Amino acid sequence: xxxxxxxxxxxxxxxxxxxxxxxxxxxxxxxxxxxxxxxxxxxxxxxxxxxxxxxxxxxxxxxxxxxxxxxxxxxxxxxxxxxxxxxxxxxxxxxxxxxxxxxxxxxxxxxxxxxxxxxxxx
Numbered sequence: 794x795x796x797x798x799x800x801x802x803x804x805x806x807x808x809x810x811x812x813x814x815x816x817x818x819x820x821x822x823x824x825x826x827x828x829x830x831x832x833x834x835x836x837x838x839x840x841x842x843x844x845x846x847x848x849x850x851x852x853x854x855x856x857x858x859x860x861x862x863x864x865x866x867x868x869x870x871x872x873x874x875x876x877x878x879x880x881x882x883x884x885x886x887x888x889x890x891x892x893x894x895x896x897x898x899x900x901x902x903x904x905x906x907x908x909x910x911x912x913x914x915x
Contacts, residue, residue, distance in 0.1 A: 796822070797820065797821045797822065797842045797843075798821065798822050798840075798841045798843075799816045799821035799822070799823045799841060799842065799843045799845065799907065800823075800824050800825075800832070800835060800836070800839075800841045800844045800845070801816060801823055801824070801825045801826070802826045802832045802847060802855065802858065803826075803827070803845065803846075803847040803850075803876070804827050804828060804847060804849070804850050804851055805847070806827075808847070808896075809825050809827065810825075811900055811903070812845050812876070812903050815901075815903035815907060816843070816845065816903065816904070818904050819904050819907030819908040820907075820908070821842070821843065821907060824839075824841075827850075828850055828851040828853070829850040829851060829852045829855065829857065829858055830851075830852035831852075832853065832858050833858060833861060836858070836861065836862065836865070836868065840867055840868060840871065841871055842870075842871065842872065842910070843871065843872045843874065843907065843910050844871060844872070844873045844874070845876060845903070846858060846859060846873055846874065846875050846876065846890075847875075847876055847877065848875060848877040849877070855875065859875065859890060860889070863889055872891045873889070873890045873891050873892075874890065874891060874894065874906060875892070875893045875894070876893075876894045876895075876896060876898055877893065877895065877896060878895070878896040880895045891910075892906065894906075
């Protein structure tokens with residue numbers, strides 16, 4: 794497997810499985826995280842190449858996690874894909890996220906996106 798790391802930060806179990814498997818198929822090592830507090834702890838310890846980020850998370854919101862990623866100089870090159878059901882937030886996040894996708898998102902969309910990102914990180 795590659796050394797490229799992806800964090801899938803998603804509290805909905807089925808979505809987390811789908812996103813994780815799609816990113817794995819694109820060649821990433823994947824860690825799945827189910828809450829915002831744990832996500833911040835892992836982001837302090839690792840430097841992922843890509844983060845798949847839900848906005849509605851327990852303990853710490855995805856918006857706060859996105860702000861933390863963008864303010865951390867270690868994570869400057871980390872690509873962030875926000876996946877949310879809240880289409881009204883997409884415009885406000887465009888300048889912070891590398892991409893914003895509106896749920897429902899197809900498995901093939903995530904796999905292709907991760908492959909595209911993977912080719913940029915190699």
